[in-house]
Structures are given as structure tokens and as C-alpha cells.
Amino acid sequence: MQLALQQFINALSLGSIYALVALGVAILFSILRLANFAHGELMTTAGFTLYMTLASGWNWVLAVIAAIAASVVAALILERVAYRRLRNAQPLTLLMTSFAVSVALQSIFLLTFGARPKGIELPAFVDASFRIGGMRVQWLDIAIILITAAIVFGLTLFLRKTVIGLALRSAADDFQTTRLMGVKANALFVGAFVLSGMLAGIAALFYFATVPNVVPSSGFEPMLKGFIACVIGGLGSLPAAIVGGFLLAFLEVGSDALLSDNFSPYLDAIVFLIAIVILRWRPGGIFGVRLTAEQRV
Amino acid sequence: MATQGAILSIAGLSVSYGTVHAVRQLDMEISEGETVVLLGANGAGKSSTLNAIVGLAPRSGGRLVFAGEDITRKPTEAIIRSGLALVPEGRRLFSNMTVRENLRLGAAALSTVEFDRERQALEDMFPITRRRAHEQAGLLSGGEQQQVAIARALLARPKLLLLDEPSLGLAPIIVNTIFEIIAELKRRKVTILLVEQNAERALSIADRAYVLAQGRLELSGAAGSINATTLEKAYLGEREHA
Ligand SMILES: Nc1ncnc2c1ncn2[C@@H]1O[C@H](COP(=O)(O)OP(=O)(O)OP(=O)(O)O)[C@@H](O)[C@H]1O
Ligand SMILES: [Mg+2]
Numbered sequence: 001m002q003l004a005l006q007q008f009i010n011a012l013s014l015g016s017i018y019a020l021v022a023l024g025v026a027i028l029f030s031i032l033r034l035a036n037f038a039h040g041e042l043m044t045t046a047g048f049t050l051y052m053t054l055a056s057g058w059n060w061v062l063a064v065i066a067a068i069a070a071s072v073v074a075a076l077i078l079e080r081v082a083y084r085r086l087r088n089a090q091p092l093t094l095l096m097t098s099f100a101v102s103v104a105l106q107s108i109f110l111l112t113f114g115a116r117p118k119g120i121e122l123p124a125f126v127d128a129s130f131r132i133g134g135m136r137v138q139w140l141d142i143a144i145i146l147i148t149a150a151i152v153f154g155l156t157l158f159l160r161k162t163v164i165g166l167a168l169r170s171a172a173d174d175f176q177t178t179r180l181m182g183v184k185a186n187a188l189f190v191g192a193f194v195l196s197g198m199l200a201g202i203a204a205l206f207y208f209a210t211v212p213n214v215v216p217s218s219g220f221e222p223m224l225k226g227f228i229a230c231v232i233g234g235l236g237s238l239p240a241a242i243v244g245g246f247l248l249a250f251l252e253v254g255s256d257a258l259l260s261d262n263f264s265p266y267l268d269a270i271v272f273l274i275a276i277v278i279l280r281w282r283p284g285g286i287f288g289v290r291l292t293a294e295q296r297v
Numbered sequence: 298m299a300t301q302g303a304i305l306s307i308a309g310l311s312v313s314y315g316t317v318h319a320v321r322q323l324d325m326e327i328s329e330g331e332t333v334v335l336l337g338a339n340g341a342g343k344s345s346t347l348n349a350i351v352g353l354a355p356r357s358g359g360r361l362v363f364a365g366e367d368i369t370r371k372p373t374e375a376i377i378r379s380g381l382a383l384v385p386e387g388r389r390l391f392s393n394m395t396v397r398e399n400l401r402l403g404a405a406a407l408s409t410v411e412f413d414r415e416r417q418a419l420e421d422m423f424p425i426t427r428r429r430a431h432e433q434a435g436l437l438s439g440g441e442q443q444q445v446a447i448a449r450a451l452l453a454r455p456k457l458l459l460l461d462e463p464s465l466g467l468a469p470i471i472v473n474t475i476f477e478i479i480a481e482l483k484r485r486k487v488t489i490l491l492v493e494q495n496a497e498r499a500l501s502i503a504d505r506a507y508v509l510a511q512g513r514l515e516l517s518g519a520a521g522s523i524n525a526t527t528l529e530k531a532y533l534g535e536r537e538h539a
Contacts, residue, residue: 160398166398166401166402167405170402174389176353178402179372180353180377180383180385180389181377181402181403182453184374185372
């Protein structure tokens with residue numbers, strides 16, 4: 001019972017991270033039909049920023065702000081340099097570009113920081129925990145879960161109450177008609193990239209707080225999980241991305257708990273297999289959404 | 298070039314989708330306060346003309362001057378912000394958003410205070426936008442959706458309202474409602490360019506008419522000067538000028 005509760009908290013915390021990554025991926029996909037593989041490198045950018053600032057003695061609050069800011073700035077640079085000219089490109093062109101951008105960024109990290117893992121000097125409170133009954137709970141997990149809930153709430157308000165938020169939603173549904181409302185296409189793209197960058201930065205904070213060292217390829221695994229979460233939930237829908245993130249985490253934690261230790265090296269393979277079965281059953285994801293190819297600008 | 302009082306003047310407009318020439322060398326002029334109707338058979342190029350005016354259809358030639366400003370090379374959002382509004386064919390409401398949210402987007406450039414003022418001013422003319430404000434737009438009937446779409450376009454107080462087949466697919470009694478709304482807008486001196494299949498009704502409400510056939514201007518003149526015979530000839534593309 002206690003163990004189950006502990007696993008439940010683990011899964012919620014891991015699911016929060018996956019949900020944040022999946023949300024960041026889904027925002028760009030829903031509006032631009034862009035599968036941004038470089039989302040992982042946005043997270044890595046935040047990771048290296050965290051490493052550098054903490055290593056040079058910054059206050060952790062400032063380091064956190066710097067990490068999120070770095071990820072947002074990187075997202076804006078990607079928009080401007082790599083994707084702005086490709087708004088009406090074929091899906092395959094977009095896919096190849098996003099792949100190339102991801103590899104290019106990893107090379108830049110490699111040249112700048114080398115291949116050796118950089119240990120992030122996390123503040124001590126990250127390891128703090130408390131006990132309920134015989135169960136030990138990490139404050140970090142509680143913080144991740146609560147902050148993620150607050151972010152989802154804030155994002156929902158933003159998308160419902162502000163004009164740019166409404167426009168981001170309507171653009172995902174019908175881009176042309178959104179422009180017909182006088183909404184600037186550039187504002188939509190920049191808005192989407194800023195949101196995506198922010199989500200990548202926050203997800204990176206949580207991710208590197210649980211895995212406190214960063215290498216050039218650090219972002220790949222969480223990015224992959226985020227994409228799988230999106231696909232399981234249903235590509236292009238934000239609520240689906242959140243559900244997909246939690247589902248993936250529960251699959252992972254559940255398989256790990258239920259299977260014997262002999263299987264742990266194959267955990268990812270097992271989880272992906274389950275994901276494939278889900279997609280065989282519902283090819284559009286659990287909340288299968290319709291996708292239309294239409295001109296963006 | 299542009300005559301005095303013309304709010305929109307179109308000179309030599311052509312629209313091509315690859316090898317399909319949807320509009321060829323169209324000249325057109327609309328004066329302030331006028332209600333102008335654009336007629337033509339299916340595929341004549343009516344929607345392409347409206348879409349080209351707001352920069353959504355690919356223009357392959359021509360010049361557009363709106364309210365004294367050359368808008369030929371402007372992006373859609375800049376054209377809309379300079380005072381044009383289009384109610385597109387098929388209404389194109391954001392179906393999974395509420396009626397109120399649809400209206401808010403129609404006034405994207407306005408502040409919340411301005412929006413609330415304009416919205417309240419419109420609610421008497423379009424009671425549906427008050428009564429069903431918080432329902433999903435996609436759940437409304439076709440006629441209700443059309444009213445929301447027109448209200449959405451009017452929110453920014455456009456200098457020229459483009460309506461693309463507002464009666465399309467609606468029951469006859471609802472069509473009456475829509476034409477009453479257009480008549481009311483005309484009384485309020487809103488400048489309108491109306492595309493319609495229902496030629497008879499459209500001509501009865503309009504000041505002037507243009508008729509397209511296969512992308513070419515076939516006929517133009519005062520609405521009263523166009524009768525069934527001249528119209529039929531024009532639809533078939535037998536050139537004649539009233
Ligand atoms: N996006 C597009 N791509 C290719 N061809 C198009 C496109 N839109 C319209 N056309 C073609 O351009 C021509 C004019 O179409 P348009 O929609 O402007 O006509 P319309 O007068 O509005 O017709 P309807 O009364 O059916 O709405 C048609 O031959 C149509 O097939
Ligand atoms: Mg049409």
C-alpha cells in the first residue's frame with residue numbers, strides 16, 4: 001500500500017515533466033504543424049545555463065530565471081533563423097529542418113562544453129524530504145506536481161482570457177481565418193515559440209533537478225518521451241498532450257514496479273511496445289484529432 | 298484612376314491558382330455608402346475576387362487602392378486593420394470556441410473596454426450573440442452561425458464589409474432574416490460588397506451590380522437596369538454592357 005502510494009507520487013512527478021515537454025511540443029505542432037525535434041536542445045540549453053550560473057555562484061532563483069530565459073531566447077532564435085522562412089514548406093522539409101537544427105545544436109554544445117557530463121550543483125533543498133507513516137516523500141516531487149498544476153492552470157487562463165491566447169487557439173483550428181481577424185501571423189509564430197521555449201525551460205529545471213548532470217545530448221530522451229506522449233494523446237491537442245504525458249509516466253512506473261528486475265533494461269522497449277499497441281487501437285491517439293494540411297501564411 | 302469618393306478601387310486584378318485563371322483583368326469600384334453586388338455562376342471567380350481583396354488569394358496582377366491607400370502588397374492582417382472585413386464563404390466560425398470568443402477575435406485590435414462597448418452596441422441587432430454568448434459556435438444552427446459571423450466582422454467597424462454568399466445553405470425563412478440584416482446595414486450606411494447566388498434578391502437590395510463569367514467582367518451597371526434576360530446572357534459569358 002505504502003509502496004503503491006510512493007510509486008503513485010513518482011508517476012505523478014514524472015508525468016508532470018512529460019506533460020510539460022509534451023505541451024511545448026504540441027503548441028508548435030498544433031499551430032505550425034511543426035514537429036520540433038530541437039525541443040530537446042531547448043531543454044539542454046536551459047540545463048547548461050543552470051550548470052554555468054550555479055557553478056559561478058549565482059543565487060538559485062536567478063539561475064532558474066536565467067535558465068528559462070535562455071531557453072526562450074533559443075526558441076526565438078530558432079523561429080527567426082530556421083523556421084520563419086519555412087512557414088509554407090512541405091511537412092517533410094519541416095521535419096528534416098527540425099532534425100538538422102537538433103543535430104546542429106548538439107554539435108554546438110559539444111564544441112562549447114565537451115562531451116563529459118557537467119554536474120549541476122543543485123541547492124541542498126532539492127534533496128529534502130519528509131515522512132508520512134513509513135513513507136518518505138521528496139519535497140521536489142511535490143513541488144514539481146504543484147508547479148506543473150499551476151502552469152497548466154495559468155496556461156489555460158492565458159489561452160481563454162487573452163486575445164493572443166484566443167488567437168493561438170483559433171490559429172490551430174483555422175490559420176487563414178485567424179489572419180482574417182487582423183491577427184498578425186508573426187505575432188502568432190513568436191507567441192507559440194515563446195510559450196514552447198518557456199515550457200521547455202521549466203521542464204528542463206525539473207528534469208535536471210532529478211538527473212543533475214548535463215551532456216550535449218541530454219535533451220534527447222525527454223524530447224522523445226514528450227513526442228510519444230503527444231502521439232499517444234493525439235497530436236495537436238493540448239489537453240491530449242497532458243493526458244499522454246501522465247499516461248506514459250504511469251506506464252513506465254507501473255511496468256517498472258510490476259516487472260521483475262530482470263526486465264529493467266528493457267523498460268523503454270516495453271513502454272514503447274504498449275504505446276504501439278495503443279496506436280494500433282487508435283491511430284489518431286486516444287483523443288484522435290483531425291489534421292488538415294492548409295497554407296499557414 | 299480612382300474617382301472621388303471611391304472607398305475601394307480595383308484595377309486589372311488577376312487571380313491564378315497555378316494554371317487556373319480564376320479572375321482575369323477585373324476593374325471594379327465601390328463608393329462610400331454603396332451596396333454593390335457581385336454575381337456569377339459557380340466557379341465564376343466571385344470568392345477569388347473577395348479573397349484577393351484581403352490578400353488571401355494569390356494575385357497575379359492588378360492594383361488595389363482602399364481608403365486612399367495602396368494595399369496591393371500588404372499582408373492580410375494589415376489590410377484588415379486598415380478597415381476591411383470579410384465574412385468568408387461557409388462562415389468559418391471557430392467552431393470549438395464560444396460565440397463570445399469568436400466575437401473577441403473579430404475585434405483583435407481593440408482593447409477589452411472598446412470591445413465590450415462595440416459588442417453591446419451590436420447585441421441589439423444580433424440578439425443571438427447575447428443569448429448564446431457562452432455556447433460553442435459549432436453547436437449553433439447555420440443561420441445563427443451566419444449572424445455571429447456577420448457580427449464578428451462588424452465588431453471592428455469596417456469601412457467596407459465583404460460578404461461571401463451569406464445565404465448559402467440556409468432555409469428560405471432564415472435567408473429572409475439574413476437579407477433583413479443586410480438591409481438594416483444598408484440603412485446604417487455600411488458600405489457593402491455582397492456576393493450572392495440569389496441574384497434576384499441581391500439585385501433588389503443593391504445599388505449597383507457586377508457580373509462575372511469565367512473570371513471576366515461580363516456586365517456592370519445600376520442594379521435596377523439589370524433584368525433576367527441580360528443577367529442570363531452575362532452568366533453564359535455573352536459579353537454585353539448595360
Ligand atoms: N484554392 C484553389 N486552388 C485551385 N483552384 C481554385 C482554388 N479556389 C478556387 N479555385 C478555382 O478558381 C475558380 C473560381 O473559383 P471561386 O471559388 O472564386 O468561384 P465562385 O464564383 O466563388 O464560385 P461559387 O459560387 O461556387 O462559390 C474555379 O474554377 C475554382 O475551381
Ligand atoms: Mg464562392
